[in-house]
Amino acid sequence: MPAASAEDGAPHTVSPMRLVLGEAQFDRMFPDRDPFFTYQGLLDATRSYPGFAHTGSLLVRRQEAAAFLANVSHETGALVYKVNQNPASYPVFCDDTQPFGCPAGRDAYYGRGAIMLSWNFNYKAAGDALGLDLLNDPWLVERDPAVAWATALWYWNTQTGPGTMTGHDAIVHHEGFGETIRSLNGTAECDGGNPDQMRHRVTLYRQYTRILHTLPGPGQTC
Structure with a gap:
């Protein structure tokens, strides 16, 4: 994948993700993952979106990493499935x-x-x-693990889906984790659409914020 430049125009030598999520923490989040989903693949993918987990305070950066990975975990069965199973x-x-x-x-x-x-x-x-x-x-x-991560980051950083903002904007503008759920599934889970699925995402988010030593913040549900 072509590496993107940083927001100040200088190329990244260290992925911003490494600054908020170490490999040991990643392993704690996904102990039974498919080996396809590598930590290095995630680091490589973040070069395409240098603002990801690299915008705002350290607290917000860690919240964004936790929010993204909580949604990823929900979508893939904790990175067990790399393709639709139906x-x-x-x-x-x-x-x-x-x-x-x-x-x-x-x-x-x-x-x-x-x-x-x-x-x-x-x-x-x-x-x-x-x-x-x-x-x-x-x-x-x-x-390609980096592409598998990069397509997820493309959606997270650029697509509002059925919501009103991207997942990235929901966190960095302090709108809360609930709005990241809305950007992925809208009323299929939010506004009473499927509260059990929504709650599962929130549980993962709270778990991952603890691993990253940050606070989950307000607006966790939708």
Whole structure:
């Protein structure tokens, strides 16, 4: 993956993520993860989004790392699953209304990676942002750990989804963890949509903030 420059124009020599999350802490969060999801892959991916876990106070930076990884954990069964486990649903994720179609096949755009990137239009947009041809080779997300993390960071940092702000903005602007849930699943979990799923994310977030020695802050639910 091409490395992005830092916000001040200088290239990163140390990933900002390493400053708030050590490998031992990562291992505590995900003791049974698939070996595919490497700590180094996460560090490599953060170079594409240098503001991630590197904006605001140390408390906020740690909150963002915890919030991102709590949602990742919920989406992937604590990094056990790197792809959608329901093959029967795979053809659903080809949107025929898109002008670029589904060149990799109608069943090729199922969920993959740390936030389960899905739909042909998301593969196209994420690939364009990262300088990768994910529309024609979506399988790269399940072959390359850095890409699996980078597509998740693309969504976290740039997409509001069914919410009103990105996950990154929700934390750095002090709107709370609950708004990160809304950006991923909207009323499917928030506003009473599925309180058990929402609570599971919140439980993980609180657990990870303890591991990172920070406070969870207000606005944890949605």
